[in-house]
Amino acid sequence: METTAAFAGLSCVDCEETFDAETATHRCPDCDGILDPAYDYDAIDLTPADLERRDGDSMWRYAELLPFPRSAAVSLGEGATPLVECPALADAMGVGRVLLKDEGANPTGTFKDRGQSVAMTAAREHGASDVALNSAGNAGQAAAAYAARAELDAHVYLPSRAGFTQKAMTEVHGAELTVTDPVGGNSQIGDAGAAYTVAMEKHPEWYSTKTFVTPYRHEGKKTMALELLEALDWEAPDAVVYPTGGGVGLVGMHKAAREARELGWADELIPMYAAQAAGCAPVVDAYKAGADRHEPLDDDAIDTACNGIAIPDPGASHLILEAIRESDGGAVATTDHEILDAAIEVAQSEGLEVGATCAAAVSGAFALAESGEFGPDDTVVLLNTGAGNKDVDSLRAHLGEREAMERDGSVA
Numbered sequence: 001m002e003t004t005a006a007f008a009g010l011s012c013v014d015c016e017e018t019f020d021a022e023t024a025t026h027r028c029p030d031c032d033g034i035l036d037p038a039y040d041y042d043a044i045d046l047t048p049a050d051l052e053r054r055d056g057d058s059m060w061r062y063a064e065l066l067p068f069p070r071s072a073a074v075s076l077g078e079g080a081t082p083l084v085e086c087p088a089l090a091d092a093m094g095v096g097r098v099l100l101k102d103e104g105a106n107p108t109g110t111f112k113d114r115g116q117s118v119a120m121t122a123a124r125e126h127g128a129s130d131v132a133l134n135s136a137g138n139a140g141q142a143a144a145a146y147a148a149r150a151e152l153d154a155h156v157y158l159p160s161r162a163g164f165t166q167k168a169m170t171e172v173h174g175a176e177l178t179v180t181d182p183v184g185g186n187s188q189i190g191d192a193g194a195a196y197t198v199a200m201e202k203h204p205e206w207y208s209t210k211t212f213v214t215p216y217r218h219e220g221k222k223t224m225a226l227e228l229l230e231a232l233d234w235e236a237p238d239a240v241v242y243p244t245g246g247g248v249g250l251v252g253m254h255k256a257a258r259e260a261r262e263l264g265w266a267d268e269l270i271p272m273y274a275a276q277a278a279g280c281a282p283v284v285d286a287y288k289a290g291a292d293r294h295e296p297l298d299d300d301a302i303d304t305a306c307n308g309i310a311i312p313d314p315g316a317s318h319l320i321l322e323a324i325r326e327s328d329g330g331a332v333a334t335t336d337h338e339i340l341d342a343a344i345e346v347a348q349s350e351g352l353e354v355g356a357t358c359a360a361a362v363s364g365a366f367a368l369a370e371s372g373e374f375g376p377d378d379t380v381v382l383l384n385t386g387a388g389n390k391d392v393d394s395l396r397a398h399l400g401e402r403e404a405m406e407r408d409g410s411v412a
């Protein structure tokens with residue numbers, strides 16, 4: 001297996017044992033905990049000045065801080081996404097600056113590409129022929145694309161509620177798609193997870209690229225924070241508001257902020273704020289209750305149109321909550337009405353297209369601003385995890401509802 005010089009293996013976040021990445025491929029062989037790529041930071045031969053001289057072509061410009069070198073990467077040019085100034089939102093929130101990190105610019109339109117790029121590289125390095133995962137939609141589409149690139153066969157399990165674009169493109173990329181049957185209207189991520197588990201029992205040789213089953217998805221997503229910090233001259237913003245489902249991106253970004261501090265590139269951590277939909281907010285509930293882990297919600301209790309964050313049982317909630325608390329961030333839930341209104345406001349006031357799920361970060365930031373969480377000079381970063389055009393149905397439907405309410409004279 002081709003790995004980078006400082007990569008020191010996989011460390012279990014629960015029992016703290018370290019394993020050779022050649023033989024340990026997914027969860028901890030001892031306790032089934034989440035494995036996390038570990039590095040010898042003294043061996044990292046890279047400085048911010050070196051980075052300034054490098055092309056901004058993809059997230060692989062940070063390869064020294066990833067397990068695999070660029071030469072091994074399964075890449076479609078993911079990362080290096082724009083950080084766009086949003087003056088109208090800054091005015092409306094009463095803060096110094098609002099910046100939107102636009103992950104919609106990734107090859108399949110979401111930040112999931114970063115995670116699948118590293119996970120698919122690991123799959124190929126481990127000699128896999130097939131990869132499998134369940135997903136809310138976007139990660140399945142990304143896995144199908146990266147598997148195609150790596151010439152691997154992909155098996156993708158999605159709930160019926162996943163979007164048409166995600167289902168369609170998964171198949172267009174040549175993956176085998178299983179959509180779980182609707183249960184009382186729509187099936188949920190857990191139903192897709194159950195179908196995936198049955199398939200994995202039948203095909204133990206399939207290589208999983210599922211959330212926090214592979215150690216490499218949060219590792220790829222940490223490059224969002226490296227790009228952000230580098231764009232801000234290694235000065236942490238006052239807040240990153242992040243639409244949180246399984247927490248892969250939030251946990252990955254927090255890890256990168258810790259690494260930048262460890263390497264002496266940045267002085268401060270990035271305050272990470274988890275934004276969820278009120279109709280599925282297990283992380284926000286746990287944060288407010290002062291708990292270390294979430295209480296799983298029943299599927300029937302899920303009540304949100306935001307597919308990517310309709311995650312009732314996020315298995316890494318302890319890592320999400322630790323990241324929020326250690327970074328002095330927070331957690332906020334807003335209603336679907338507020339979320340979809342926020343997506344329309346961003347589209348109309350800034351011209352930017354945010355997905356329905358991602359708009360939870362925008363409405364969450366508005367709610368935080370209203371509650372006095374931010375100061376007038378603060379820099380607030382919103383993570384637009386996916387392109388608006390992947391969610392056209394819910395965005396246009398909401399616009400239609402607003403228009404109808406205006407016509408009827410009821411409050412919009």
Ligand SMILES: Cc1ncc(COP(=O)(O)O)c(C=O)c1O
Pocket residue numbers: 110136137138139211243244245246247248249250307308309355357358385386
């Ligand atoms: C667009 C979008 N944003 C956010 C999320 C939540 O991701 P995470 O696991 O990083 O919390 C998802 C997951 O499906 C998503 O598709």
Ligand SMILES: [Zn+2]
Pocket residue numbers: 012013014015016017028029030031032033
């Ligand atoms: Zn362990």
